Amino acid sequence: MYPKLLTIPQFQFLKYxxxxxxxxxxxxxxxLGFLIGILLAMRWAKKENIDPDHVLNxxxxxxxxxxxxxxxxxxxxxxxxxxxxxxxxxHLWDGGLIFFGGFFVALIVVLLYIRKYKIDYWxxxxxxAPAVTIGSAIGRIGCFLNGCCYGYETPLLxxxxxxxxxxxxxxxxxxxxxxxxIVFIYLLRVKSRKTFDGEVATNFFIYYSFAxxxxxxxxxxxxxxxxxxxxxxxxxxxxxxxxxAYRRRKAGRPIIPEQCLFWKVMTTKLKVSKKR
Numbered sequence: 001m002y003p004k005l006l007t008i009p010q011f012q013f014l015k016y017x018x019x020x021x022x023x024x025x026x027x028x029x030x031x032l033g034f035l036i037g038i039l040l041a042m043r044w045a046k047k048e049n050i051d052p053d054h055v056l057n058x059x060x061x062x063x064x065x066x067x068x069x070x071x072x073x074x075x076x077x078x079x080x081x082x083x084x085x086x087x088x089x090x091h092l093w094d095g096g097l098i099f100f101g102g103f104f105v106a107l108i109v110v111l112l113y114i115r116k117y118k119i120d121y122w123x124x125x126x127x128x129a130p131a132v133t134i135g136s137a138i139g140r141i142g143c144f145l146n147g148c149c150y151g152y153e154t155p156l157l158x159x160x161x162x163x164x165x166x167x168x169x170x171x172x173x174x175x176x177x178x179x180x181x182i183v184f185i186y187l188l189r190v191k192s193r194k195t196f197d198g199e200v201a202t203n204f205f206i207y208y209s210f211a212x213x214x215x216x217x218x219x220x221x222x223x224x225x226x227x228x229x230x231x232x233x234x235x236x237x238x239x240x241x242x243x244x245a246y247r248r249r250k251a252g253r254p255i256i257p258e259q260c261l262f263w264k265v266m267t268t269k270l271k272v273s274k275k276r
Contacts, residue, residue, distance in 0.1 A: 001147030001163055029142030034063055037135030044127045044191075050119065055127070058113050065109045066102030073101025077230075099136070099212075100234045122198030122249065129204035130187040136208075137180035144173035151175075151218040170218040179211035198249040205242030209235040 005028050010019035038059045042052035074097055075082055075089050082089050114124055143149040150162045151170025159168030186207060191200045213235040221229040228236075248255050 002145045003147060005145070025145035026142040026148075029145070030139040033135035033138035033142075034059065036138060037131035040134065041127050041131035044131075048123055048127060050124065050127070054113075054117060054119060054124070058110055058128070061109050061113065062106040066106035067097070068102075069105025070097035070099060070102030073098040098231070100231055120197065122201060125201035125204075126191065126194065126197060126199065129201045129208075130184055130191060133180050133184040133187060133204065133208055137177045137184060140173045140176040140180070143176075144171060149173050149176075150220060152220050154218075169220070172215055172218050175215045175218060176212075179215055180208070183207045183211050196249055196252070198245065202242050202246035202249060205238050205245065209238040209242065213239070 002025055004022050005025040006023040008019055008021040008023070010017055012018070038055065041055045041059070045052045045055045071089070077098065110125075110128070111121070113119075114121055140149075147162050149172060150160070150165065151172035153159075153167040154170050155168075156170075158171070160171045161167075162169055183204075187200055187204060190203050194200060213232050216229045216232045216235070219229060219231075221231070223229060224233065226233075245255055
């Protein structure tokens, strides 16, 4: 594997010695994924008459919150590896993030931002969904070069030898990349023929999660009593939500039924607070 993409030897600038400077593969490709996703989302925002600055602002907060969330869940899951030397929690360049941990934290931040600036929820999520997908596809290449997130042993010809791991393994990082690229292309097709706001986002919840579920079959991850990984369990919940939300949005109905008692209480409180 190639965890270090490039090493710039030590050099002298004026009176100061600088370096060596190490550029890590994982961080480089994650950053590249974020950059391409942001640029595409800003371009699509203009076409939807949404200020591209909102995309940039959301991106900054999403990057920070997603890394914190993804790292926090990973550390909690593998706490035994960090409890003797907690400072290694900050060693992000070694990898160690759980996608859905970052996804949910970032999603909450995005929804709070959208609500604050009164942006159409579903229209904005339709812009972000393909951007997240292509960003994830690129970021997974960094996982492969870093030698993390590998799969089970395999006798297949395309098995890869990872460092410090016995046998040849499924290169699940690259499986993710291919799967997410397929979902990205599909979402672009949906976007070009969109008939209602939320169509792209709800399809994202369904097919991105489905792709994640399939690749996780080959991941060397702990399993629960149903022989599912934690990410597969979350994926199934997101698929169910995506199907439900798609049907509601297509029918022109709110995601939360108006008959819901909790929803009535919350909307009543909001109306009262606005009058005050």
